[in-house]
Amino acid sequence: MKTSVRHLYAKYEEYKDKDITLFGWVRSNRAQKSFGFINLNDGTYFETIQVVYDTELANFKDTQKIRVGASLRVKGDIVITPDRPQPFEIKAKEVELIGDSEEDYPIQPKRHSREFLRKNAHLRPRTNLFTAVFRVRSLLTQAIHNFFQERDFVHLTSPIITASDAEGAGEMFQVTTLDMEALKKEKGPIDYSKDFFGKKASLTVSGQLQAEVFAQAFRDVYTFGPTFRAEQSHTMTHVSELWMIEPEIAFADLKDDMDLAEEMVRYIIKHILDNAPKEMAFFDKFVEKGLIKKLEKVSNESFKRMTHKEAIDVLKDAKASFENKPSYDKDLATEHEKYLVKHFDGPVFVTDWPKDIKAFYMRLNDDQKTVAAMDLLVPGAGELIGGSQREERLDVLKSRMKEMNVDEEELWWYLDLRRYGSTPHAGYGLGFARMLMYLTGVENIRDVIPFPRTPNNCDF
């Protein structure tokens, strides 16, 4: 009977002394004179199963020499072992080498640097750390969809290619079918009417504007898709290709927006703690001590909320000395964010930001100086969520666009939403990989993405 290690761990008593077959990869092989032990991982579970073999095997000598990384078929009986570190093991009757692992297999049963494993991105999913990270990543996807679907949100996919450069979130990757080599030889401006879309096109940096369209029809919607940023960012929290979740809710204000974000974060934490206990215990032990306690605390307490002005007041009163001086009309520096989350010992919403440092679509507050924006700051992952109440008043939106040099004609459809049944509405963007960093304690965003893209790195 073919089964899985995950299934065995759940119901091993039922398999007592029964004959089963497993397929998997060797994590270690400890051979002695007349017996040996193989730790086999079959990919279905974080834990390995110990395969015990001895001279009764027809191919005992060959089995002793099986190397780490090889793939096997193992047939044998499940033996319950209450006196050993593992609750059960398999006593092998047959061990068949399916795919040999050559002598220079780079992954050894020992510590490797994260840097080395990044360069071996095709093999790192077989290590304990990355097995855990990517299983939690999969569960995180599920948790997010569950959360929104249970609340009757409609999921939409926003376009990946856009001809708008007004999305306002940073440098964009250009998309073209023009012959670059030929263009190099020509002089004068490029004629984009000859390009594939008849105009200059790029990869999207956000699906928010399109999500707003759907929110004005379905009320509550969310996107979950890839976005692209061409910034020369060399940090532990930035990549060039990232997945974002962007909910957008109509008939809602900034408070509703924050309530939703907070409820979502709590829901996600609970889902992961419930469904990946082995993985979370591993992170807690080897990646970030006290991780589980931290997450449990977060899921039980309401998040700190404060205005940008209040945050600056806190920073000005702080005994710490900052390289960047806190200022009421400036953005928070990374050192400020770190101070705030440490000072309040958990996630912090910062709201009502100076309008000049925020995007054109954010709703202007009555003071005429700030906008109804919010950032959720967390320890480790930095800005986990950025959101705002959107400007629903046509005249105010237009004057803000003028102030910030955003082309009205290009966004005629966006302005139309304010002409036909406009509603107060709000939304936010959640960085998927940053959420994963926060949940796992992994410090570098490149280690929570299967094949990360960063400046100068597009391997695999």
Place this chain on the structure above:
RNA sequence: GGGUGUGUAGCUCAGUGGUCAGAGCGUCCGACUGUUAAUCGGAUGGUCGUGAGUUCAAAUCUCACCACGCCCUCCA
């Protein structure tokens, strides 16, 4: 993009001017009756990132280049 640091065996690292360049792990050979990153013995393994320079002598000092890490800016 700005700053800073690192690059020595397959991996993790030691070696900061002086004979043939070191350890642990891996790999290979051997020992071992219950191992948990098993242990023990032996062997294997390196144009010391690349190029130029200083010096009697360079892994070690200088310069350039390349690659990568970290910090800052940008944001998710």
